[in-house]
Amino acid sequence: MQYDVLICGAGPAGSTCGRLLAGQGFKVAIFDQASFPRYKPCGGGLTGKAQGELAPGWEDLVEDSAGEVIFYHRQKDPLPVNSDGAVIKMVSRERLDAWLLEGAARAGAAVRDGYPIAAVRETESGVAVQGADGRVWEGSFLVGADGARSLVRRSLPFQTEATDGITLECEVPAADGVLEGYRGQVLLSYGGIPAGYGWVFPKGDHLSVGIGSFTRQVKGLRRYFDTFCRGLGLPIPLQLRCRGAVIPAAGGQGGVFHTRRALLVGDAAGLVDPFSGEGIYYALRSGRLAAEAIQTVAGGGGGLEAYSRQLNDELLQPLHYAWQIARVVYALTPVVHRLVTANPEVARRLVEVLFGSATYEDLWHYLRERYAIFRLV
Ligand SMILES: Cc1cc2nc3c(=O)[nH]c(=O)nc-3n(C[C@H](O)[C@H](O)[C@H](O)COP(=O)(O)OP(=O)(O)OC[C@H]3O[C@@H](n4cnc5c(N)ncnc54)[C@H](O)[C@@H]3O)c2cc1C
Numbered sequence: 001m002q003y004d005v006l007i008c009g010a011g012p013a014g015s016t017c018g019r020l021l022a023g024q025g026f027k028v029a030i031f032d033q034a035s036f037p038r039y040k041p042c043g044g045g046l047t048g049k050a051q052g053e054l055a056p057g058w059e060d061l062v063e064d065s066a067g068e069v070i071f072y073h074r075q076k077d078p079l080p081v082n083s084d085g086a087v088i089k090m091v092s093r094e095r096l097d098a099w100l101l102e103g104a105a106r107a108g109a110a111v112r113d114g115y116p117i118a119a120v121r122e123t124e125s126g127v128a129v130q131g132a133d134g135r136v137w138e139g140s141f142l143v144g145a146d147g148a149r150s151l152v153r154r155s156l157p158f159q160t161e162a163t164d165g166i167t168l169e170c171e172v173p174a175a176d177g178v179l180e181g182y183r184g185q186v187l188l189s190y191g192g193i194p195a196g197y198g199w200v201f202p203k204g205d206h207l208s209v210g211i212g213s214f215t216r217q218v219k220g221l222r223r224y225f226d227t228f229c230r231g232l233g234l235p236i237p238l239q240l241r242c243r244g245a246v247i248p249a250a251g252g253q254g255g256v257f258h259t260r261r262a263l264l265v266g267d268a269a270g271l272v273d274p275f276s277g278e279g280i281y282y283a284l285r286s287g288r289l290a291a292e293a294i295q296t297v298a299g300g301g302g303g304l305e306a307y308s309r310q311l312n313d314e315l316l317q318p319l320h321y322a323w324q325i326a327r328v329v330y331a332l333t334p335v336v337h338r339l340v341t342a343n344p345e346v347a348r349r350l351v352e353v354l355f356g357s358a359t360y361e362d363l364w365h366y367l368r369e370r371y372a373i374f375r376l377v
Contacts, residue, residue, distance in 0.1 A: 003029045003110075003139035005294060006129050008117045008152050010036065012280055013266025014145030015100035016053075016287030022108035024295055029137060030101070030109050031129065033116035037098035041169040041245040043201045043208050044096065045186065046089045046280060047356030053284035055103060063204035064090040064183060069351050072189035073337040075198075075231025080185070081347040086355035088186060090201055090208075117146070120155045120262075127261050141294050142262040145287065148246040150268035159256040162248035162270025165196065167212030167277075168221045170242035172234060174207050182207060189228065191333040194218055195326075198228040209234060214249045214274055214326065249274035250282075252320025254312040258304035263290045271315060275326040276354055282315055289314075321360035325367070327377050335373060 144152025266283030
């Protein structure tokens, strides 16, 4: 069967792109190797920016809301900071992604989950994907929404520059009373792992506890994780939902995210904030931009290069400031923790940026004007 658009990957990026295109009458097929609902290692924190990209109805998925961040340094010296009204909403990725995919199916996209794609191809006249069962599907456009280890990215001549970081995330069932102590707040602990942090996010019936580093040099992630849990007095999970995952941190340098007939979106394009690890907003937003770009090109309005330009200008250029801030914070974590502790205005501005209600660019200029350490890079 001939499709207009083939989408490889049904995370937030692929499902959003598929929903919008199918809603405009495009014949869309979405493939995912996993059967939905599927577990995805993720904190499931939705910033204000991400919330603004979701279609109505997502509020029903929210398991907790946090208006406060508690910053730690090596699980010590807690610094609670309230946001000025901005709130992070906690969701389960299992439920969010299933809901997004249902939305795409309702809009008319054909969904094939539990179906790994083994090869992709682009010719002058079209694109094709081949399932692991050998079957070939043809279309006019291809969207690579297949996450951090994207097959689409590796198969076609894109140019991306993300640095792969590593993470370990566990769902920790909280004993009676423990969960209540974490409600309404997110806990971030810096300094316990090179170039990264540990987190605790409250969910409906458990805590999402994890640790990650934006460099792959770190070895023995489990050891860092155990130290993190022990430092906070959390039970060390031995079981089940404790999974490692790659996180592709953007360097903010820009790239080429299109070919003649294919686009990369979300993690496949390396669109993750290199300071905070936020990726859901970038997945949703790039999914939308990709849908708009395909619509324009299918309507005879130029080529897909406008999509790369838009990604570079709208998403990656601001992340360049996140990358600059990350370089200082992760190199000089104890100094920065003292600075933030001593300056409530810095702490407040930082939380606003983390919650998505202020920009890294403003924060970067604010910090550089006032503190010499931010002029070192
Ligand atoms: C531990 C951790 C914690 C995180 N916490 C947060 C957070 O709290 N907030 C936030 O905003 N971001 C967070 N992120 C980042 C966020 O999870 C990602 O940026 C986001 O999931 C990207 O969405 P996506 O649609 O691009 O890719 P994904 O959600 O990764 O979806 C890609 C899909 O492609 C499928 N796929 C891959 N290969 C194939 C193939 N060959 N054939 C068919 N299907 C394929 C996969 O099965 C998957 O379903 C976190 C990331 C990690 C690793």
